[in-house]
Amino acid sequence: MTTTLEDRHPSRTGGESEITERRDPVRWGSDPGPLSPEQLAAYERDGFLILPDLLGPDAVDACLAATRDLSRSDDGPGLVAEPGADDELRSVFELGRHPAFASLMAMDVLAGAARQLLGSDVYIHQSRLNLKRAFTGRGFPWHSDFETWHVEDGMPAMRAVSCSVALTDNHTTNGPLLLIAGSHRWFVSCPGQTPDDHHLQSLRRQEYGVPDHDSLRWLAARGEIRPFTGAAGSVAFFECNTMHGSADNITPTPRASAFFVYNSIDNQLVEPFGAAQPRPTHLAARGDVRSVAS
Amino acid sequence: MTTTLEDRHPSRTGGESEITERRDPVRWGSDPGPLSPEQLAAYERDGFLILPDLLGPDAVDACLAATRDLSRSDDGPGLVAEPGADDELRSVFELGRHPAFASLMAMDVLAGAARQLLGSDVYIHQSRLNLKRAFTGRGFPWHSDFETWHVEDGMPAMRAVSCSVALTDNHTTNGPLLLIAGSHRWFVSCPGQTPDDHHLQSLRRQEYGVPDHDSLRWLAARGEIRPFTGAAGSVAFFECNTMHGSADNITPTPRASAFFVYNSIDNQLVEPFGAAQPRPTHLAARGDVRSVAS
Numbered sequence: 001m002t003t004t005l006e007d008r009h010p011s012r013t014g015g016e017s018e019i020t021e022r023r024d025p026v027r028w029g030s031d032p033g034p035l036s037p038e039q040l041a042a043y044e045r046d047g048f049l050i051l052p053d054l055l056g057p058d059a060v061d062a063c064l065a066a067t068r069d070l071s072r073s074d075d076g077p078g079l080v081a082e083p084g085a086d087d088e089l090r091s092v093f094e095l096g097r098h099p100a101f102a103s104l105m106a107m108d109v110l111a112g113a114a115r116q117l118l119g120s121d122v123y124i125h126q127s128r129l130n131l132k133r134a135f136t137g138r139g140f141p142w143h144s145d146f147e148t149w150h151v152e153d154g155m156p157a158m159r160a161v162s163c164s165v166a167l168t169d170n171h172t173t174n175g176p177l178l179l180i181a182g183s184h185r186w187f188v189s190c191p192g193q194t195p196d197d198h199h200l201q202s203l204r205r206q207e208y209g210v211p212d213h214d215s216l217r218w219l220a221a222r223g224e225i226r227p228f229t230g231a232a233g234s235v236a237f238f239e240c241n242t243m244h245g246s247a248d249n250i251t252p253t254p255r256a257s258a259f260f261v262y263n264s265i266d267n268q269l270v271e272p273f274g275a276a277q278p279r280p281t282h283l284a285a286r287g288d289v290r291s292v293a294s
Numbered sequence: 295m296t297t298t299l300e301d302r303h304p305s306r307t308g309g310e311s312e313i314t315e316r317r318d319p320v321r322w323g324s325d326p327g328p329l330s331p332e333q334l335a336a337y338e339r340d341g342f343l344i345l346p347d348l349l350g351p352d353a354v355d356a357c358l359a360a361t362r363d364l365s366r367s368d369d370g371p372g373l374v375a376e377p378g379a380d381d382e383l384r385s386v387f388e389l390g391r392h393p394a395f396a397s398l399m400a401m402d403v404l405a406g407a408a409r410q411l412l413g414s415d416v417y418i419h420q421s422r423l424n425l426k427r428a429f430t431g432r433g434f435p436w437h438s439d440f441e442t443w444h445v446e447d448g449m450p451a452m453r454a455v456s457c458s459v460a461l462t463d464n465h466t467t468n469g470p471l472l473l474i475a476g477s478h479r480w481f482v483s484c485p486g487q488t489p490d491d492h493h494l495q496s497l498r499r500q501e502y503g504v505p506d507h508d509s510l511r512w513l514a515a516r517g518e519i520r521p522f523t524g525a526a527g528s529v530a531f532f533e534c535n536t537m538h539g540s541a542d543n544i545t546p547t548p549r550a551s552a553f554f555v556y557n558s559i560d561n562q563l564v565e566p567f568g569a570a571q572p573r574p575t576h577l578a579a580r581g582d583v584r585s586v587a588s
Contacts, residue, residue, distance in 0.1 A: 217546040250540075
């Protein structure tokens, strides 16, 4: 007997954009953990939480060294170049290959916070470095990660959280992550349908899974657009359905960020809800996933 | 007998970029005026001065109505479209055609401040609206206005000041004007040579008169990059040689700004220092210029 999961968040079904109220909790548990009640309340209200200077210089330096190692490693599915510039590295996936990132993503201030928010053990759904170069670093269009993870990867529920670790200083001026406060409370279905092997293109320049302008206006009218700024070592947690994006970096100051996506062990991937084939496991772990040790 | 002015700021002469110390004063007079000694000191130090909420809502509303009028007017040399989007208006020149802008640019808080900074009567060298649309509004690459005005228009000395009037709210997130503090103290000569009729292209997407990355890094290492943020009605004065630029606007919040460039009546244009033909007068007034009434 096959169990078929209901698609509770249909998107890219060929119709128009539609905005519906969120159906899942934002915070899934009530156990204590590294986050204070005030921090939890801010996360629930805004869909994100910024923790300035959470990590010390040693952790940051170790990750910067690991960034250099991974960026120099041979070509592979884990390396993605900038749109229109094959020789400029934009993203590196599967950071757990490097011990510096493996120990960082298991730290209690990160993984423990994720467990606290998701009310269960967690595993790494995806990890990546985003390198936004000086002068030429390209932005990311507005999107909800959950929309992609649901449609293309088969993530059933909104029970995942992204953790962005600033490895360099994030200023307002060098293309920081922008988040729409409160947008996690709404699900925006996107127009169009997912082409085959969409990820080969979308990681460089995303075209599907991008909400229309009216939906973005609607969300931004209800909550301020806020940048994630802070010195290297600052951390932002953002809920998997929080609408976010970033502009190009035109300044001489490059940015490097590590992203760890913690998913609940009870929210593992099923078949994609809107794509013919699941994406490769370096983009979306499935099958033999291991909980992050607590 | 013909008097030939020495080119004290050579640029686009076919050589490499070069950074030289400024040869002209920043403040040209010492008469009192609308700016306080502290404001004058900040302008001299940073090369710009931000005056939050300088203009009231009536002045802003009148200019927004004028913006709509001018944007709807027939095609002409004063209208410039976005790069790659012929139907999206990027800039409108010659604002003095509209009474709302004509009276704004003559107000003592603006023109009087310019007279105070430049130590003489002033005239409008150029005036323009910059419309940075929601979602698709494109940025401007880093540049010194003086470099262009000297090379392409024949402005002899650094004795002009730009006044940017925010007609909509400027946030850090919607592609605000970015200024490099202290950059006005250096002249960066630019590589390349000016092609004929460069302005037909440069106002949409500038390629010449753009400093190289090393020079920008050098300037930014000496002074912070600061955004001009503030509510509608806020004003920024920036010295004609201050390095500035802006990123794209990816947010749902459009921006509209009016720029008035005040030049000293004693600094009128001569033949261009690095172009075969002067640009048209809607970009650079010459000949029969009139002082702004005091």
